[in-house]
Amino acid sequence: xxxxxxxxxxxxxxxxxxxxxxxxxxxxxxxxxxxxxxxxxxxxxxxxxxxxxxxxxxxxxxxxxxxxxxxxxxxxxxxxxxxxxxxxxxxxxxxxxxxxxxxxxxxxxxx
Amino acid sequence: xxxxxxxxxxxxxxxxxxxxxxxxxxxxxxxxxxxxxxxxxxxxxxxxxxxxxxxxxxxxxxxxxxxxxxxxxxxxxxxxxxxxxxxxxxxxxxxxxxxxxxxxxxxxxx
Numbered sequence: 001x002x003x004x005x006x007x008x009x010x011x012x013x014x015x016x017x018x019x020x021x022x023x024x025x026x027x028x029x030x031x032x033x034x035x036x037x038x039x040x041x042x043x044x045x046x047x048x049x050x051x052x053x054x055x056x057x058x059x060x061x062x063x064x065x066x067x068x069x070x071x072x073x074x075x076x077x078x079x080x081x082x083x084x085x086x087x088x089x090x091x092x093x094x095x096x097x098x099x100x101x102x103x104x105x106x107x108x109x110x111x
Numbered sequence: 112x113x114x115x116x117x118x119x120x121x122x123x124x125x126x127x128x129x130x131x132x133x134x135x136x137x138x139x140x141x142x143x144x145x146x147x148x149x150x151x152x153x154x155x156x157x158x159x160x161x162x163x164x165x166x167x168x169x170x171x172x173x174x175x176x177x178x179x180x181x182x183x184x185x186x187x188x189x190x191x192x193x194x195x196x197x198x199x200x201x202x203x204x205x206x207x208x209x210x211x212x213x214x215x216x217x218x219x220x221x
Contacts, residue, residue, distance in 0.1 A: 004154070035211075040120070040213055040214075042117070042211040042212055042213040042214050043155075043200065043211040044211075045208075048207075048208075050207075059112075090154055092154075094207055098143050098145070098204075099145065099157050099160065100147075100157070100209070102154030102155050102156070103154050104152070105152075105153070105154050
């Protein structure tokens with residue numbers, strides 16, 4: 001079975017903290033994505049990666065960065081967390097067929 | 112920019128009735144149209160998809176139709192059951208990149 005694992009289900013962080021969200025896939029997929037999900041807005045793409053050390057900005061990259069040092073791991077970094085980054089974060093891994101496999105999501109609250 | 116509009120945002124149907132969710136896309140280069148179901152506390156999961164060379168696809172109680180000329184596609188669920196209650200997302204795209212609809216919360220009334 002395909003598996004995408006996000007390191008935390010729930011996180012509470014303080015404004016200004018540096019936050020790391022980790023995502024690991026066990027399927028040897030090249031493509032990995034980070035989305036944020038907000039009510040009424042669907043899934044919005046933050047960053048994606050086609051390969052190790054490769055990254056591309058999505059639609060809403062401001063305030064975020066990413067790291068992909070190994071094929072199976074794609075990390076999302078909030079350099080200085082702000083309250084408007086309170087959201088559900090979803091990681092997805094995509095093989096050649098375009099079906100996206102999602103992790104269970106991380107609900108981040110910034111206080 | 113490119114976008115996908117999804118309607119309705121909430122849909123409440125009686126158990127056993129049919130449910131239809133509609134999406135319209137703007138990018139004429141889109142050639143892949145998946146539908147995802149997201150249950151509470153979980154990530155979205157693919158339930159059915161269609162490619163632009165096909166007009167309709169069916170899998171048991173679920174079907175998707177695509178009208179490329181009008182740039183819209185729809186999800187049809189027949190004989191709805193309580194376990195169909197979830198949020199459904201449509202998406203449209205190509206080359207691994209998808210634009211997502213805002214989601215439809217489907218409520219199945221007993």
